[in-house]
Amino acid sequence: MFWWFERRGQFLRYEVRDLPDGRYELRVIDIDGSERAEHFADSADLTKRQIEFERDLAAEGWTGPVGWNL
Numbered sequence: 001m002f003w004w005f006e007r008r009g010q011f012l013r014y015e016v017r018d019l020p021d022g023r024y025e026l027r028v029i030d031i032d033g034s035e036r037a038e039h040f041a042d043s044a045d046l047t048k049r050q051i052e053f054e055r056d057l058a059a060e061g062w063t064g065p066v067g068w069n070l
């Protein structure tokens with residue numbers, strides 16, 4: 001699944017992936033196209049991080065998620 005967040009006409013995307021080895025990945029694609037990834041052993045840790053990440057985005061003035069979720 002992926003989500004977009006918007007701030008002053010710029011977009012940031014983050015994705016959540018199930019990895020083949022049973023772990024999870026949270027990947028962030030910044031407005032400049034750079035990417036960074038964090039890995040998690042279980043879905044509970046991933047969910048906690050997603051909540052924290054979205055809270056941090058809101059505190060920095062980002063709104064969202066916007067757009068489509070697949």
